[in-house]
Amino acid sequence: MKTKVFLLIALSLVIFACGKKESAKAPVKKSGPLTIGMSQCNLGEPWRVQMNEDIKQAAAKQKELKVVFKDAQNDSLKQVAQIEEFISAGVDAIIVSPKEAAPLTPVVKTAFEKGIPIIVLDRRVNGDKYTCFIGADNKKIGKAVGEWITQKLKGKGKVVELKGLMTSTPGQDRHSGFRSGIEGSDVEIIFDVDMKWLEPAARKEMESALARFKDINLVYAHNDPGAHGAYLAAKAAGREKDILFVGIDGLPQEGQMYVKQGILAASFEYPTGGKEAVDTAMEIFNGQIPEKEITLRSRVFTTKNIDRGGVLL
Ligand code: FRU
Numbered sequence: 001m002k003t004k005v006f007l008l009i010a011l012s013l014v015i016f017a018c019g020k021k022e023s024a025k026a027p028v029k030k031s032g033p034l035t036i037g038m039s040q041c042n043l044g045e046p047w048r049v050q051m052n053e054d055i056k057q058a059a060a061k062q063k064e065l066k067v068v069f070k071d072a073q074n075d076s077l078k079q080v081a082q083i084e085e086f087i088s089a090g091v092d093a094i095i096v097s098p099k100e101a102a103p104l105t106p107v108v109k110t111a112f113e114k115g116i117p118i119i120v121l122d123r124r125v126n127g128d129k130y131t132c133f134i135g136a137d138n139k140k141i142g143k144a145v146g147e148w149i150t151q152k153l154k155g156k157g158k159v160v161e162l163k164g165l166m167t168s169t170p171g172q173d174r175h176s177g178f179r180s181g182i183e184g185s186d187v188e189i190i191f192d193v194d195m196k197w198l199e200p201a202a203r204k205e206m207e208s209a210l211a212r213f214k215d216i217n218l219v220y221a222h223n224d225p226g227a228h229g230a231y232l233a234a235k236a237a238g239r240e241k242d243i244l245f246v247g248i249d250g251l252p253q254e255g256q257m258y259v260k261q262g263i264l265a266a267s268f269e270y271p272t273g274g275k276e277a278v279d280t281a282m283e284i285f286n287g288q289i290p291e292k293e294i295t296l297r298s299r300v301f302t303t304k305n306i307d308r309g310g311v312l313l
Contacts, residue, residue, distance in 0.1 A: 034093075036067045036281055037086030041099035041123070042074040045197065045225055047249050047272065051097065051121070054274025062282060067095075076103035083107045086116075093117040093281045100167040101126050117284045119277050122270075124169040132280055134273040134294040138173030141248060141268050141298050144313050145174070145220060146181015148266060148300065149246060155185045157217035160209045161192035162202045162230055164222035170270075171197075174222045174248065190216070195226050202229030210237050218244040224255040224267055231263050250301050250310070259301045269299040269310065 036059070043049055052069060059067045068091070072079035076099045084107060086094050094111055098104035101124055109129035111118040117131045124133060149159065161178070164171035171194070182189075191209045195202040202221055209216065210233060219234075221227035227247030234240040244265040249255050255267030273296055280290045299310035 031285070032064060034062075034065050034285055035089075035091045036065065036278070037083075037089070037091040037094045038067050038069045039072060039079055039082050039086065039094065039096040039098075040069060041072050041079055041097055043071045044074065045223070046251055046254050047223070047270070048097070050251055051272035051274045054272050055095065055278055058275040058278035062278070065278075065282075067278075072099060074099060076100050079104060080107045083111065087111050087114060091116065093119065093284060095119045095121055095277045095281065097121040098123045098125055098168075100165070101169055102167065105129075117281065119280055121273050121277050122170065128292070131284065132290045132292060132294060134276050134280065134296065135170075136270055136273075136296040136298045138170045138270075139177035139180075140313065141270065142174040142177025142179075143181040144177075144298075144300065145246060145248070145266075145268055146178040146183075146187075148181075149218060149220060150182050150185040150187050152244065152265065153187055153217055156187065158188055158190045158213065158215050160206070160213075160216055160219045160230070161189050162195045162205060162219060162221040162226045163192060164194075164226070165196045166194050168197075171222055178220065195221070195229070197223055197226065199225035199229040202226035203233045204229075206230040206233035207237075210234060210239060216243050218246065218265075221245070221247045223247055223270075224249040224251070224258065224264070227264055227267075228254075228258060231258075250299065256301050256306060256310075259303060259306050262303065266300055266302045268313070269301065271296045271298065 059065050070082040105125040108118055108125045112129045120130045120133045122135045163175055193205045195205050219230040224247035227245045231245050234243050246266045248268045248270050250267040250269030258264040259267050283290050298313045301310040305311050
């Protein structure tokens with residue numbers, strides 16, 4: 001009996017110690033002027049401009065909060081250096097939307113281990129050395145795209161896949177999810193290539209696809225700029241009416257507008273998470289430990305449902 005009691009006490013002490021260690025990484029309650037360093041991987045796409053805007057708007061609601069934005073201009077090394085600057089400046093928290101997983105992983109870990117809360121937004125880093133990840137489930141979105149396309153093409157068709165940067169996690173997940181969504185159907189991928197999330201690159205790749213293949217039923221691009229680039233290439237070749245175009249992001253001023261204009265058959269929403277990132281930072285400043293993973297919902301916008309605001313996935 002005595003040994004049992006002793007063991008129980010010992011066990012609770014261990015659990016208590018572990019719990020303490022975990023919360024030692026979490027910051028103490030902070031108040032007064034607070035600064036968040038926000039590292040954006042680029043501002044080339046409307047989606048990223050929107051993310052910064054969402055962060056600005058959410059931050060404006062907090063009296064003593066200041067956000068310092070840095071734009072890495074699509075350069076992972078520059079992004080690492082900018083996060084190092086935030087660390088040396090002693091910011092109270094960091095929000096990062098990384099360009100690529102591998103090169104950004106060590107610097108995110110450094111911030112985390114120094115006790116600076118670091119919120120990773122949209123694209124992931126490797127491992128779990130960060131405070132919190134916020135983003136939609138790209139595998140789920142990719143799978144939904146695959147299923148939607150299979151239905152739209154009645155189980156059979158020739159598809160071009162224009163992939164996002166494959167060293168970034170949304171590109172990998174939108175690809176693998178998509179492949180699982182078309183599994184078992186006769187939807188055939190006749191051409192797939194990495195367009196690195198960039199509209200001009202997507203347009204160029206689509207020109208090659210058009211030159212090589214007489215029959216293309218549909219283009220799945222991992223983002224709306226890519227789908228639009230492909231559309232422009234097809235239009236220039238006089239083939240845009242024979243092909244359906246599907247993208248991801250679903251911004252009101254981009255994907256949703258393209259759907260309304262009949263340029264895209266569908267756009268799948270990818271919420272920026274900007275507001276949620278600021279809310280999470282505030283929780284941390286208030287002494288709370290946030291969830292490690294915050295998964296955002298997505299919607300699909302099609303010509304049929306766009307007037308009703310899309311349909312939740
Ligand atoms: C913008 C962007 C979006 C895409 C996201 C994925 O840089 O390419 O279009 O949804 O990044 O991380």
